[in-house]
Amino acid sequence: MLLLVLTIVLLALAAAVFRIGRGRALALAGGLPKNLSALPRYYGWYVVLWGFLPAVAVVALWLALQPTIIEALVIAGLPDELRSLSDAETGLIYNDIRNALAVGKLPDDARLADAAAHYVRLTGRAPLALSALSVALLLAGAGIGLRMVSPQLRARRMVEKIVRGLLLVSSTIAVFTTIGIVLSLLFEALRFFRLVPITEFLFGPEWSPQTAIRADQVGSSGAFGAAPVFAGTMLISFIAMAVAAPVGLLSAIYMSEYAAPKVRAVLKPLLEILAGIPTVVYGFFAALTVAPFVRETGGLLGLDVASESALAAGVVMGVMIIPFVSSLSDDAIAAVPNSLREGSYGLGATQSETIRSVILPAALPGIVGGLLLGVSRAIGETMIVVMAAGLAANLTANPFEAVTTVTVQIVTLLTGDQEFDSAKTLAAFALGLMLFLVTLVLNIIALYVVRRYREEYD
């Protein structure tokens, strides 16, 4: 509530400051905009940025630091015998105070009464202090900005520089997040590789991550060969792409080359609905509908099909990927210049000859890019395989058996109560790192292929 009011007040002030800044620039120029080095409104923006940016930065910093600072102040006000305790214990005391106040009482321990009162005072004053400080900062900043305004000031350049800086900051946030994720994966994976040799992890044929916590536990061999897990991922991705690639591509060809506009207007959104279904829904569709169907059909044919089969999970995942493949292929086909179609028709080629010999080769880079993006989705997909593919790490290429995938193993390794320094949990990071590398390489290839294609036709 306070934040909302504060924001409104700051914005209103900023608007006022904008008018003042613009007015001052105009006044200095004798009311003639042509005497200024930039349009009057840039002087307004210039002054606003001077006031607004520091105020916003301080509010953000304050909100982030407030709990820590209040805690430090309250603890500093504790009686000496309590203050000299270890950090963990003072932290507990501080929590006691807050918990007691939260239910409207004073702490049981009388020695804490002063501290509690101190806490109440501090938290009561903080919002007011914050508001006063930010408004003061805004006005002070705007004041400085106003003094800088002169007809010679290149206000547009300054404003554009600041805006460019803001854009740069926004774009680097994503980059730094990625770097952070990679580093956290990397360090935890390195810890894992200290416990398990990397060669054993990459090539070991057995995956059984249950390590013994006590020496007398049985059945906990702790084998960390990831080969079966990666084999499972590859098998399921292969099945998924075997479904998604032909269906997606053929439907893209139909929709972009053959379908009447009316048919296309209905079919395309319908197909894209597939992309909007949550994967968890696909997951129970696979586990409850497709898997039993596959097992029973297999049974009729005399095949031994596990109740959680790679086939069921792979097929459903393939259906999920169809819209990605078809929509990207459709874009690629639509981007083929019409002059190529006409050139081919002009030589007496039929429509199917034109599609096969001219349009598909021209669209191939875009189609390949779409397929590779589909593959990286298949590899990274989690929910469907968690629900439908099972947990048994079989090193097999038989689609009727239960297999497990990298993503499933990461989920099972990290859910539940775990110590975060055992080989078992660290293995999840190693798997995650491998998965990340594989999808990264695929995405790079896909982007490269797609970019080459763009260069050729734009």
Added chain:
Amino acid sequence: MLQTQTSSLSYAHQTVEETPSKVSARGVNVFYGAKQALFDVDLDVPVNHVTALIGPSGCGKSTFLRCINRMNDVVEICRVEGDIRLDEGDIYDLDVVELRARVGMVFQKPNPFPKTIFDNVAYGPRIHGLASNRDEVEEIVFTSLEKAGLLKEVRDRLSEPGTSLSGGQQQRLCIARAIAVNPEVILMDEPCSALDPIATARIEELIDELRQIYTIVIVTHSMQQAARVSQRTAFLHLGELVEVGNTEDIFTNPRDERTQGYITGRFG
């Protein structure tokens, strides 16, 4: 076997008046949706001559050109009425594939396929089954490139993509590609508008050589080009065929004042 046709009895050296028609159009009306683009056009295209279609933008000259090989069929809202004959045969009685094999087309912007130079030229012969083995394909590709005046420049780079050529070379590649199907008529839709003057001069020379064998209809914006390459010129204006006659007559002694206005640069 198809390579020899017509060359033995070429009308190239006879006057336009003595030459029989290769294509004759009678009462051609074209509609794009509700809008009429061509009004009752009658035009004869003499064998082994170059017929130029001139006129201001939007006058329907490209539309008429595209009627001859039924390229307007692919445009959904387009409707063509009237009688167009190729060698006395109604073009709507022919299979469109056969018609387009007999009436080739070269477009405004060079549009080589994303294939090698060789495969670009071999594309037509392959889809029409004109060659039964690799040697015959090669034979056709080489003669077509030769006729298009491109062989010397690309002999050593036949496996490079067609798009790697310069604009003028690409356009000659497209001409070679059209020739490879061994058509009787070649339609050219402003073939030089995307080219520089040197490449344009080469194409114009080529057009003059090609008319020994083929019948050519060319749409052009440049009246100088029409005067240089064609023997017969048709002037279209607002969807109507205003005047048609020997190129010389049209440019020196136009009968219609609209033609005169256009060729002297008063409008268009």
